[in-house]
Amino acid sequence: MTKQRITISDVAKKAGVSPTAVSFAFNKPEQLGKETLERIFEAARELGYAANPYARALHSGSIGSLGVLVPQSISSIFSNPFFAAFLQGMGVMCDEKGIGLLTLAVQDNNLEAAIAKAPVDGFVLVGLNEDHEEVAPLIKRNIPTVIVDGDGSQFSTVNVDDEGGAYQAAKYLLDQGHRDIRILTFETPYNHLEYVYFGVGGRRLRGYQRAFQEAGLDWNDEYLVPTIASIEGGQDSFMQLMAQKRQPSAVLAVSDAMAIGVVLAAKQANLRIPQDLAVIGFDDIPLAELMSPALSTVNQPVTEKGRLAADLLISALEEGQHKAQHFMLPTTLILRDTTR
Amino acid sequence: MTKQRITISDVAKKAGVSPTAVSFAFNKPEQLGKETLERIFEAARELGYAANPYARALHSGSIGSLGVLVPQSISSIFSNPFFAAFLQGMGVMCDEKGIGLLTLAVQDNNLEAAIAKAPVDGFVLVGLNEDHEEVAPLIKRNIPTVIVDGDGSQFSTVNVDDEGGAYQAAKYLLDQGHRDIRILTFETPYNHLEYVYFGVGGRRLRGYQRAFQEAGLDWNDEYLVPTIASIEGGQDSFMQLMAQKRQPSAVLAVSDAMAIGVVLAAKQANLRIPQDLAVIGFDDIPLAELMSPALSTVNQPVTEKGRLAADLLISALEEGQHKAQHFMLPTTLILRDTTR
């Protein structure tokens, strides 16, 4: 195991002072004589002393890092460009304040355990509502928390106008005359139709639906294609679509990764885009702009969401009790090469 | 501040037992009578009790998370596809073991402070050598550490064959007859030529150099173009190149982001790729394959590096003292559409 750590009293001994003096030297140096100070720092440096963060935290209640909790595995978080951008935004604030960012695994749906043992001063929750039962301990124990892409009242929330963005996307296709539109939705663990209207996926769906209704079209849940949120998932769904009797003239996807998969698969099938198939994604990840044809999509300010969430959390931490604030950031339809 | 936390003795009081009994209930339940156990858990649940992780860590010396230390800001880490893939690899192991991943900021070159206050059981260092002065405290305090993309002997290391991959890339262009090749190198803080031969950038450079020499070409440091490792950086360097009297027929870049920038800028300048300009990058990030023309590049197993690094670190943690192991993973030249 780790070699015996240098403690404050080792330094005290070496410098010929009391442990208190050493503590003061680091925390309230003005309380000490210049001479003593020198001697203490000298000893500390020679010994390679550094305060034990846990002892310090035990006392102060603060450890200097923020937790990011997403109901997904760590590895899937990092393979997702959305989170890359989001974490980048949080990182801007963390860099500024010199604090760390802890990404947490959620073992078998056990958020509560993860929360309890995490060495953090507060949490950013992504995609979880305040009323989720696993979130209760955070409220009960009054741990500073910010909710992103979810609802809450006690905690501050940061959301974007998912519904409005989706509405614009669907309306655009509808206005162009498309009538055979299929919608790629987030895959859900169990009964698809029962879960698909929850969360950000649900909000986006309701936006599409509103546009359909305004255009006087029947909404049919059979338009929905549950799709794994990845490029491969989009490719698979495209295959499925092509195998059907009636083929769509346009596809709406609740995430860019899916949309990109569709575009890739369509290109391979020698469909012309956007003439034979129009596609609009959601999120506006960097790849959307760089691929060719460049993907039309709904932009949401992901990095800004991360920055804002971290900012709110840090303010709450610094100012103690803080009034919850609720933000709704705008989304924008970005027309590129996968639509006419 | 945070509401007064429920402690072990609150639970003890409520359950009418001693604090020890409560501790046992959670750690060695077999030591307690079934009745008592029930009563304790009941009380704990009602109170919403969870052990204070710092108190626990202070005692046990372990906190259940790994630190990732990169000599860059957190925000730049998350905007870099290389790290996304690397962290994904580490995430696979963390998910398996249910431990967290702490990404650390490095305030004004002060690694040492970051190391001292980080609530982690061990570190993965990326792009830092063991003999770097800021790494010394890790050795001195014997903190389990794995070095990635850097040299070390006491600590385990994970590297890839940068030199060999670069050699292959340069040799390929040379064999094709290219004689006007420019090389995009990592930008360095101060005097370029003094620093550019360090680290992975230096290794790659030496690979290119060896191929040049074997081809009987003079190596000239003027072939080198210091470039910020981003798409924009690559675009800028391309502009610079175009402004010169003698224009290159091929470009080697020490990172894909740079190479992609070159390709984008060349397309805009109406150069045909690969006829007018051949480009080979390094890393093989996902975008390399997805862009068009698809980027020729040197693949390195980034995700595997992350997985292996985390695996080595976790083993070292679990088995206590562990013999340092050194890994060198292969690189592969991948020919796509930016070379003939």
Next chain:
DNA sequence: CTGAAAGCGCTAACAT
């Protein structure tokens, strides 16, 4: 300006 002593919350010998 400096030191003694109490305590943060938890664990684990060591009793009982």
Next chain:
DNA sequence: ATGTTAGCGCTTTCAG
């Protein structure tokens, strides 16, 4: 089977 007690390393009144 349960409780007592002594720390883990640090901070911080309170005296000196």
